[in-house]
Amino acid sequence: MGMLSAFANPHRFLALSHWLAPLFYVVGAALIAWGLWQGLWVVPKDDYQGGDIMRVMFIHVPAAWLAMASYSAMAAASFIWFIWRHELADIAAKAIAPLGAVWTVLCLATGSIWGKPTWGTWWQWDDARMMSVLFLFFLFLGYMALRAAMDSRQKAARAGAILAMVGALNVPLIKFSVDMFTSLHQDASVITADGPKMAAVYLWPLMMSGLGHSLLFGALVMTLMRAEIWTRRAARQRARLLAGA
Template structure:
């Protein structure tokens, strides 16, 4: 499958059909998830604030998943020097930064009534903030270097080095004292179908939305590079 999509022409043909289909699926999933979100009963401890979970948790998942996508694309670009992988990495960064920022913002909105504070420097929050800074550093590094090839290689190295933060985020609730619950405790406390159904739909909707937007952004990046190449050839003629 990867070998098939590694060809830019095949990718463009595939993404032209896949992007709108995945986008439509994302819309249906998110609409259903939001409907169930507002239909879910109040939690006996958190009250109506529990509904923030359906926005925050999928955003946090997508923040990590999108960075995995960035790291894989960066690895393929750095090792195999594939232009499509480099375009995919570049297109992924603003999306990942957005999901990470959304996770931090909604986490603060959820944490304030639950913990009595907007922010604490615990392991999970701090490592998520580092993730946002990594996204911003990646975007800034690519913008700071004029040479597209050098910018892609430098940013790919940064992305791969930054991937060490992913297990730190995941295991932060195990390795250090933190206000966050572990995944097993979280699933136990949200085991009601009233909460699991909208959470699953929102997570799938976020993932589909990311996939659709990523394909659209890769297509736009490929078009931009093609236009730049044509303009360069025209200037040299």
């Protein structure tokens, strides 16, 4: 709890993110650029995965990681806000939602682009992972729509937190139910019980690209959070000025 409270201080957050966000932007962009350069020009193509089109993996897989990680992060932030009422946690949840939705769409779009030449279809209804990511997207949309419909910041925070927690409770069930469909998607091949089974030549660019996307995501979240904090301060300042005048 001590550490959580330390992070909950907006002043400390502003001071920290002042240099951390630019750092994340630069390192994230560099890693993504390196991963793309490796992926598009250096690594050999894999004919079992559709030839050159498999190079979309270096965006698709990081996007899938982030789609799942961002919903978990949003639910965790909502939980922290709901229990301890740290304002920063709500600001974080609010900032994560639109970004998570964007990476979810990125995952779906690159998946479709990969799927068309390899499986012969843009969309496969009985693929469990496509369905899971699609429902994740709807969970993000519902969260944003609910927040937008509330008439005060406090109510938006509470309603959003309740919905994010209900969603997080349901995610395992949704995942389990769509898994019961048969799947033509290739099985998980980066993280398995006996270590990664992907060739190292693909693994390194993929890991770096994943790290780069995560850093970029983190930087964007921090930027949105900073904007929200400054917006709130400006509103308070305006109210104070009006009251004084």
